[in-house]
Amino acid sequence: MSLKTVIFKTIDAIPNNYWNSVNCCTNIYYSPDFLKAFERANTDIEFNYIFILKNNDAIAFANTQIVTIGIETITKNITITSDKVRRAVNNMFCNNEIRVLFCGNVFLSGEYGTFIKDGEDKVETFKAIAKGVRQVTNSTKKLMAVFVKDFKNESLPITNHLEDFDYAAMQVEPNMIITLKPEWQSFEAYTNALKSKYRVKANRADAKSDTLVAQLFSVKDIETHKDALQELYQNTIDNANFNAQILNLDTYVHLKKTFKDQFIVKGYFLNEKLVGFLSAMQNDTNLDAHFIGIDYSKNKEFAIYPRILNDYVRLGIATKSAQINLGRTASEIKSTLGAKPEPLTCYCKHKRYLPNQILKPFIKNVQIKSFKQHAVFK
Numbered sequence: 311m312s313l314k315t316v317i318f319k320t321i322d323a324i325p326n327n328y329w330n331s332v333n334c335c336t337n338i339y340y341s342p343d344f345l346k347a348f349e350r351a352n353t354d355i356e357f358n359y360i361f362i363l364k365n366n367d368a369i370a371f372a373n374t375q376i377v378t379i380g381i382e383t384i385t386k387n388i389t390i391t392s393d394k395v396r397r398a399v400n401n402m403f404c405n406n407e408i409r410v411l412f413c414g415n416v417f418l419s420g421e422y423g424t425f426i427k428d429g430e431d432k433v434e435t436f437k438a439i440a441k442g443v444r445q446v447t448n449s450t451k452k453l454m455a456v457f458v459k460d461f462k463n464e465s466l467p468i469t470n471h472l473e474d475f476d477y478a479a480m481q482v483e484p485n486m487i488i489t490l491k492p493e494w495q496s497f498e499a500y501t502n503a504l505k506s507k508y509r510v511k512a513n514r515a516d517a518k519s520d521t522l523v524a525q526l527f528s529v530k531d532i533e534t535h536k537d538a539l540q541e542l543y544q545n546t547i548d549n550a551n552f553n554a555q556i557l558n559l560d561t562y563v564h565l566k567k568t569f570k571d572q573f574i575v576k577g578y579f580l581n582e583k584l585v586g587f588l589s590a591m592q593n594d595t596n597l598d599a600h601f602i603g604i605d606y607s608k609n610k611e612f613a614i615y616p617r618i619l620n621d622y623v624r625l626g627i628a629t630k631s632a633q634i635n636l637g638r639t640a641s642e643i644k645s646t647l648g649a650k651p652e653p654l655t656c657y658c659k660h661k662r663y664l665p666n667q668i669l670k671p672f673i674k675n676v677q678i679k680s681f682k683q684h685a686v687f688k
Contacts (some may be wrong), residue, residue: 378408522580
């Protein structure tokens, strides 16, 4: 099977027939409109779009971003056997900012970076994608590391072939998924299915946040409050263990214009001041939580974060979604709403051979932080 790789730097350069041939656009996250919103708003990121062709027909797609991150951002989030090892890793990268190529969407948590057309040889085509990523890597100056991100367990027999390309596999924090039952036609029906202590917890969050005025945002609202949204989002980034890249929320203006009601931004006001927001995308039968923002000085008193989580459930029910993907982080709190972990695996390598051999055993021994999984339903 003779496969050819074609790489584009912008969405606009990609011929329409490539998208039609791969047939990936039924999933919003692979659609050119979605990807273009990120490209237009985040000009400090270098984007690449890889297509695999067979007989001049596109049969696979991968998207990559080259970003600059601090090495401590990575090492502080993972369990390392000793401070000595942590220091050694930080020193290997000169305690510095490093350029990293992500294959997968750096702004999404989940398997949204590679797409192979139905009926194609998945292993051979995935290896062709890996060669395409290597092509981008080799042509990128001052690149230190490569991450191929977020694969579900059922994909691992295919993606583990990345080890042939000298990558090491590592588990990352899971996505937390709530599976909604069709009989939950209202938030009350959902809370009635909870055991008493979890129902009390959900209701208390609503009661404490009752002072907040919630508002669904239009394009104009996002534009009006963009600086406040960006500041609140920055708060959550500063509070999070790991975030590879800061999203420019102009992205949300583009997404709202394009996807209208499918893309949801909801603001929370206290005395007419924005103190929190949530964002979400309706993608087929899933509601996916995107970024949130919180004024942490008001969070405890007004239960902003617990209210946001409750409202994700409300939105999931209102949109008749089968699942709500609450994303990574705060796994235990999300499990108190009935979310269960969906394990995810990433692959990582240093661009240079020798440092990579030193790094591989370390990557293989990375352990994600454990959490208590709550069983919340009756």
